[in-house]
Amino acid sequence: MPRFEGIERLVVIVGCQRSGTSLSGEVIGAHPNVLLIDETDGLMRWADALLAGSEEAEALYGPTLARAAEKYRRPKERVAGRDGVAVPAPGITHLALKAPNLTYNATQLAALDIPVSVIYPVRDPRSVVVSMAAIGSIDMVANQLERMKGDPAIAAVHAEDIAYIEDPATPMHLKRARVWRAKSTAQASFERAGLDPYVFRYEDFVEDAGPYTVHLANHAGLVWHEDMIEHPRVMRGQGPGLLNRNRGIDTRSVEKWRDRLSIEQERNILALCGEAMARIGYTPTPALRTPPAPRFPDDVLASPVIVTGRGGSGTRLISDIVAGSGVFLGNRLNKSSDSLEWVDMIYEMAIKAHAAHYTIEAREIEAWRHLFRLTADNILQKGGFREGGLWGFKLPETVLAIPQLLDVFDNAKIVHLVRHPVTCCARRTHMTSRPDNLVGRTVCHAAYRAAGREAAKLRTDHDFMRNALTWLYQVPPVARLGRELGPDRYLEVRFEDIIGQPDIVARNVRDFLGDGAGLAPAPEIDDSRTSFAIDPEWEERIWAVCGDAAREIGYSRSFDCQGDGQEKMLREDRRDVRFP
Incomplete structure (x- = not known):
């Protein structure tokens, strides 16, 4: 042609x-x-x-x-x-x-x-x-x-x-x-x-x-x-870099550099680029000054409730329960109850944590500690948060950065939603299991490396296989880390339990959050998320990939999306399943 x-x-x-x-x-x-x-x-x-x-x-x-x-x-x-x-x-x-x-x-x-x-x-x-x-x-x-x-x-x-x-x-x-x-x-x-x-x-x-x-x-x-x-x-999905094609034009990124550069770094950049800046219409004048002290004390800023879970597991349900218990999750939430004010920062942290040739150094963690707490202070002030209440954020992608977030927020509590790998992985893909975006591409390559599977198979593997390998990469490490934190700082909630007896889950969440928490109303359940046919071959292959890790969390081969069969393992007190 x-x-x-x-x-x-x-x-x-x-x-x-x-x-x-x-x-x-x-x-x-x-x-x-x-x-x-x-x-x-x-x-x-x-x-x-x-x-x-x-x-x-x-x-x-x-x-x-x-x-x-x-x-x-x-x-x-x-x-x-x-x-x-x-x-x-x-x-x-x-x-x-x-x-x-x-x-x-x-x-x-x-x-x-x-x-x-x-x-x-x-x-x-x-x-x-x-x-x-x-x-x-x-x-x-x-x-x-x-x-x-x-x-x-x-x-x-x-x-x-x-x-x-x-x-x-x-x-x-x-x-x-x-x-x-x-x-x-x-x-x-x-x-x-x-x-x-x-x-x-x-x-x-x-x-x-x-x-x-x-x-x-x-x-x-x-x-x-x-x-x-x-x-x-007109567009869909994720574009180059961290571009979200579903998001319209906004000005949030224009001034972001003010929180990331030091006064010395800004002056160095202006010394190198000032003449060029002036030629294309910018004023090369330093803008950074010593920032004001945060309004909220450090013990408040160090103690968020981090709500997470592998994307596609039903994380909106646990987010709604946590928010219904009285936790302030931010000023801008999407229809999945994701805390949008944290998206860019969490994505950056997740990408760096799992990139093949990137090492997060102690000085970067220290810079994040300052930046994340400053961001939290701004969000809490904007939302009219009052000291003595509970605050936090929810993003599925935080599951990729829990160790780093615990370094930044050293008194954080984790609420982790888990779901049977078969019913989770047989559903649609999540951005973290698709190589068509930067976060997903980074996670998929890391998951395939960890599993010893050739990266070239990313484009030929069926969706359920990419889902299974990324489930294996994301969920068990957080569950293991949570058990090291102990029951005072880590709560593991099953999707199946929310479906079967949400009132007991709500009480467990309230008890975990402690003073200041209330009892959340039962969440609305979309039946289409819990009742769907699963190809027996998919089930077999997903379990072959995820079965050993799923057993560590407490799942067996069989599953029940309605939460009232063999997989219902809910008690009034929180489970403490130990890994062998």
């Missing part, structure tokens, strides 16, 4: 990583005439072949399009099939390439035999440095160094940057800042190549996105469409 059949223009989104390239891609990619291709779709392998004039680009084109369509709620409107090969669907006239790594390739992009529009977001380097640090499973500095050195012409242009980054005496936050400086000030290379980039500040965009979506459409040669501002209704 012709290389760009039906495609009138490429829209290439460049700039520095963590500068708004993903958000720009979401907005443009939501347009009805556009197909967005991300790095996770195989973009760079195809793009490198395309720019090199390699015949491999032809072979990679169809599979890349097919993967790109998976991010859409209606993929058939973006990609069609012809003779078993993926091609752009009728009406798709633009391919949007979210490709910050192509910032170095202005000349090659201009030489393509198709019109190219360049979108170039920029962002405050202090935010970028902090955002890079949050993605522990990706060494962005090493990746950019490899990209700079991979082409002699690019290496010559960036010789000083390469030397600065490779110097072992350079602190990591300044290496990241140097990457920002190299990539956020390369607009002139596109202008010299005849490609007029549309440059805009990320902070301005999120403050008032409407006008910028119009500018983006115009620059890309598109007629503005309302889907660009409503992109969550």
Whole structure:
């Protein structure tokens, strides 16, 4: 097939990583005439072949399009099939390439035999440095160094940057800042190549996105469409980095760096990047001052109730019971009763805890201790929390970071929901068992490594197998750690018990929480979550993976979703099941 059949223009989104390239891609990619291709779709392998004039680009084109369509709620409107090969669907006239790594390739992009529009977001380097640090499973500095050195012409242009980054005496936050400086000030290379980039500040965009979506459409040669501002209704799942495609545009990330950088780090970044910042519209003036002391005493901030459980186990039910007992779980909860104010921080911690080549050092734990308690103080103040009450947070992903959270909150209590592995793993997948997002990809690779299973099988294994291996990786370690904490700080609650006798579970939760807790009303139960057919082969294979660990927790091979059969092991007092 012709290389760009039906495609009138490429829209290439460049700039520095963590500068708004993903958000720009979401907005443009939501347009009805556009197909967005991300790095996770195989973009760079195809793009490198395309720019090199390699015949491999032809072979990679169809599979890349097919993967790109998976991010859409209606993929058939973006990609069609012809003779078993993926091609752009009728009406798709633009391919949007979210490709910050192509910032170095202005000349090659201009030489393509198709019109190219360049979108170039920029962002405050202090935010970028902090955002890079949050993605522990990706060494962005090493990746950019490899990209700079991979082409002699690019290496010559960036010789000083390469030397600065490779110097072992350079602190990591300044290496990241140097990457920002190299990539956020390369607009002139596109202008010299005849490609007029549309440059805009990320902070301005999120403050008032409407006008910028119009500018983006115009620059890309598109007629503005309302889907660009409503992109969550077009996209689904998780995008590159920690992008949640279901979340709209907000400003929460703009000032996050203030809590992450020290006064000295900020001044170092400004000294390195100040001139470049001024050229692209930023004021390089220090903003950090010594923060005010927390309002709440340290013993309060050190004592949350952490509600967790493997995602897909019915964690909303235990969250509702805990909240109904009088525990303040935050100011913003979603329909699953997740504490959204903690999402970014917990995800960062979880990724770093399970990344293959990342070691969490004591100084990072100490920095987290300060940051998490400061965040807790802000949340409690905003929610009108009064000292003497109970507070905490609930996220399924905290199951991945319990040891680190216990270092941060050294008087925390853990409420851990467990569920029979067969009924848990035979259901739908959770983000932590899908490699289509950064958290899930990190956890899946870690789970497969721990089980001695080849990572290549991640894409071919059935959902139930990935569910089983990630259940095995997530649930038993927390249960073991909980038994070390003891019954005063760890409560294990069975999903089956909530279904069978929620009133007894509510009393156990109240007794565990102690003074200040009340008796929660019985939660509403969705019968569709407890009654479904399970393929006998799935059951056999899930139990083969999880059975030994499940027995340690107290489960046997048989199960009863209704909580009134063999698996009902509920007593008025809390169980203390010992591991052999």
